[in-house]
Amino acid sequence: MTVSTSPEPGRSLAGAATGIALVLVAVLVGVAAQRVTSPTEHRPTAASAVQPTGHTTTVDVVAEGMRFHPARIEVPAGDRLVVNLTNRDPRRHDLVLAGGARTKLIGNGESARLDAGVIGEVTEGWCSLPGHRQAGMTLEVVPTGAAASPPAAGSASPATAGSASPDQSIDVMADPGPAFTARDATAPPVPPGRLHRRELHVREVVREVAPGVRQQLWTFDGTVPGPVLRGRIGDTFEITLVNEGTMDHGIDFHAGAVAPDEVMRPIDPGQRLTYRFTATRAGIWMYHCSTMPMLHHIGNGMYGAVIIDPPDLPPVQREYVLVQSELYLGPDGEPGDLAKMQAERPDAVVFNGYVAQYDHRPLPARVGERVRVWLLDAGPSRDTSFHVVGTQFDTVYREGRWESRPTDPGGAQVLPLSPAAGGFVEMTFPAAGHYPFVSHSMVDAERGAHGIFEVRQ
Ligand SMILES: [Cu+2]
Known part of the structure; x- marks a missing residue:
């Protein structure tokens, strides 16, 4: 079975008989894994959909207070985008784009450069540290001008893939088995000393x-x-x-x-x-x-x-x-x-x-x-x-x-x-x-x- 939503058309998935929902999840997880494990990937974003201008737009972005500033970057369609990210938060952050480009993790006061490739469509970005994206560390790259196109299908991101995975369900009556040890609920004594x-x-x-x-x-x-x-x-x-x-x-x-x-x-x-x-x-x-x-x-x-x-x-x-x-x-x-x-x-x-x-x-x-x-x-x-x-x-x-x-x-x-x-x-x-x-x-x-x-x- 060929899954048309895959970013790699023609890629065949084994085990498709387990149902379309599972297959879709597998595709999403596959996308997530591929992007997470390919930190050096600099795939131009929908370059085929736009005529490269040969120009480069460079934008400074600051990470501070669990936000990216600016959170919206406008780029002439067809321009190459380079982001210079500076972290002014006590926490570490990075910036990942839906196309796969990403910076390394940077600490307070550090900077990193991201080459987003040629911009032809609206592209989401986020910080990949757990919870940061959901807490609002996102940005949007928006192409301007006639050549701009809507986001491509299959541009699911790691966080989306995570929440699309099937939930585990809890049976509160299930027996944990003979080897199970409960946490000792006994209150500890007051230790000596002040x-x-x-x-x-x-x-x-x-x-x-x-x-x-x-x-x-x-x-x-x-x-x-x-x-x-x-x-x-x-x-x-x-x-x-x-x-x-x-x-x-x-x-x-x-x-x-x-x-x-x-x-x-x-x-x-x-x-x-x-x-x-x-x-x-x-x-x-x-x-x-x-x-x-x-x-x-x-x-x-x-x-x-x-x-x-x-x-x-x-x-x-x-x-x-x-x-x-x-x-x-x-x-x-x-x-x-x-x-x-x-x-x-x-x-x-x-x-x-x-x-x-x-x-x-x-x-x-x-x-x-x-x-x-x-x-x-x-x-x-x-x-x-x-x-x-x-x-x-x-x-x-x-x-x-x-x-x-x-x-x-x-x-x-x-x-x-x-x-x-x-x-x-x-x-x-x-x-x-x-x-x-x-x-x-x-x-x-x-x-x-x-x-x-x-x-x-
Ligand atoms: Cu903690």
Whole structure:
């Protein structure tokens, strides 16, 4: 079968019998791969459709604030276009044209030259770093004059190809299998000392997020959520962020008040940054990647919790930490889909990074024990309404305030939290049994924000 939308007419694709939709996807992915792996390609844009003038138009373009300036370049049709790109952003950028020409990645203050070839049609350009195009780093090259022609068919770009790929689907009831290990939800103890010094390594890893569903996650220390840090009021945290990823990342700790300018700046792959803050107030505080677009970086796994104990926090028999977040699936083994994040269309909502993991590995407790559950809503965008079926909360601490204590006549059925809010609840289980915990926002419970306390005598 010959696919007429291919940019190389006559190219034959094997496996066409699997259906036209898959074939089209394969073509798009083929185009993407070809362009990504051919950085030196300088294919003139529809040169055959226009008479070359022999002139060259040179344009200076600046990358700044996640935008190209100018974002529209007019070129007399038939002219050769040369772009001199200068980056004035702290983040790295490049410029890729739909025709295949591209610059290398350049850092702040660096410049690169791009030869776009002869311009005969409207041509799109963008930054190829993950999320930058969707965040608005695009430009348009527009030929002027009589010879201009509309965009050619088959000018699909890598980002378009990505979003055209088939979604993976999540079965929230699927068993992850005997080898599956749930994330340990046990709250870490408060470490000794008043200075907590540690490194956090940014790693881009491929992990399962539901049975059989793999995603490339961007992580702190290889886990989603990142490690739970803990301390007391007055403690100082000295965290060194080490970027072992392929793109820029940063960090923002809500647990301390600092001027964002220096410590929250994005750092390039291979760089380190030391972030120091003193915890002056109690709560469970979010930390997250500070690189734009944050929706993409948080939505793809870059979040975690810092617990600062209230000074009068009594000890309990069991203490757990749950972080709720949404999953917006990209294609298998690739990062989450920013377009779905922008539309707030999650494929799943999860506790501690994996769909319904505590249904399959319930959290243990015993009858009569006081159980404390710390909860953080990492979002990036959805609220939670945490509820434990069969119990009432006699203690609620939310965003730095005790809202219920065991001696109060009242109680609570949910801990409601907006994105980045946190707190804890306490309960005792009256009898042995299986007590489901959910976000009582039912659409989210049914897409994976669900687990079980297994209570024994
Ligand atoms: Cu990041």
